[in-house]
Structures are given as C-alpha cells and as structure tokens.
Amino acid sequence: MQFISPPGNFNDEQNIETVLRYSDNLTPNFTINPYAKWFYAVSGSSTVVTGKKGGTFDVELGAAPTIDLAPVKLSFPTWITLGPADYWGGTDNYGVFATGIKATVPLTFIPPQLGHWSAHVGLEDYTMLNSELVHAQELIGTGKHYNEVVFAGGFGFGF
Numbered sequence: 001m002q003f004i005s006p007p008g009n010f011n012d013e014q015n016i017e018t019v020l021r022y023s024d025n026l027t028p029n030f031t032i033n034p035y036a037k038w039f040y041a042v043s044g045s046s047t048v049v050t051g052k053k054g055g056t057f058d059v060e061l062g063a064a065p066t067i068d069l070a071p072v073k074l075s076f077p078t079w080i081t082l083g084p085a086d087y088w089g090g091t092d093n094y095g096v097f098a099t100g101i102k103a104t105v106p107l108t109f110i111p112p113q114l115g116h117w118s119a120h121v122g123l124e125d126y127t128m129l130n131s132e133l134v135h136a137q138e139l140i141g142t143g144k145h146y147n148e149v150v151f152a153g154g155f156g157f158g159f
Contacts, residue, residue: 003047013044014054029068036061041087049136050089058083058095073104077124090132100124107155115157125149 003013021035036059041047043054062079081095088095102122110117126148128134138144 003044010045010049013047014042015047016040016042031066033064033066035063046089048088048095048132049139050132052086052089056084056087058087071105071108075102075104076100077102080129088130088132090130092130092132094129095133097127097129098124102152104156115159117155117157119153119155121151121153123149123151 001015001017003010003015017037017039019035019037021033024032024034026032038057038059039047040057041052041054046053058081060079060081062077064075064077066073066075076099078099080097082093083095085091085093100123102120102124104118104120107117107119128146134144134146
C-alpha cells in the first residue's frame with residue numbers, strides 16, 4: 001500500500017501489510033479471533049515520523065473476542081504493536097496498546113438479495129507506549145497525547 005501526503009508534508013511511503021487470522025468458533029455464541037498483522041515499511045518517509053525511513057517493520061498482535069447476544073454482537077478488539085526500536089526511532093520495541101468495545105446489529109429491513117447489511121458503533125482507547133509516538137505528535141503540531149479515545153460508527157455489507 002502507498003501512503004501519499006496531499007499537502008506534501010512527507011515523501012510517499014511504500015508499504016506491505018499482511019494479516020494471519022484464526023476464526024476459532026469456540027461456541028456458537030463466543031469467539032476469540034486472534035490475529036497477527038505484519039507491516040513492512042519498504043521505502044519513503046517514516047510511518048512514525050521519527051523512525052527509520054524504509055527497511056523496517058512492526059507487528060500487531062491482537063484478538064477480537066466476540067459475544068453474539070442476538071441480534072446484537074459485542075466485540076472487544078484488543079491489540080499491541082511490537083517491532084525493532086528503529087521503526088519508532090527510539091530505544092523501545094513497543095508502540096501502541098489499544099482496547100475497546102464495538103456493538104453490531106443486522107439491518108434486517110434490507111432485503112437479503114441486496115446483501116447482508118449491518119450497523120455498528122464503538123469506542124476504542126489507544127495508549128501510546130512509545131515516547132517517540134508522542135514526540136511525533138509534537139513535531140507535526142497535533143499536541144502531546146499519551147491516550148486517545150476514538151468513537152466510530154458505520155455500516156457494513158456482504159454477500
């Protein structure tokens with residue numbers, strides 16, 4: 001994938017990302033859904049601003065435990081990023097820890113021939129474990145935040 005800066009704040013970045021997921025289906029109503037995501041910065045500016053410019057990586061280890069309370073599904077996405085210190089540009093090998101809650105409901109009023117639609121809302125708390133991530137915020141002028149809580153909502157569909 002390519003990261004492009006429309007106002008020209010950084011050079012285009014070329015990256016590769018791959019994910020290995022396991023759908024465990026422990027019971028019909030409960031799953032843990034562990035995964036590992038590998039992100040490789042091939043070239044261009046540093047994804048973290050202060051880190052190495054290409055030739056480095058990070059790994060996201062996480063899970064999305066889900067409880068099906070029909071019709072609502074509750075999931076609790078939780079993950080941490082790890083990698084070599086040069087990815088962040090400091091001396092630590094960890095980046096972000098995040099956890100949250102997401103509620104999803106099917107939109108059954110939409111005919112099934114148009115796909116299976118759903119709506120979701122959620123909150124996720126991001127904790128910057130690496131001081132270079134906070135320093136990068138200062139450099140780009142967005143403040144100095146060790147924690148961010150993000151609200152999200154949206155729609156999804158599949159066939």
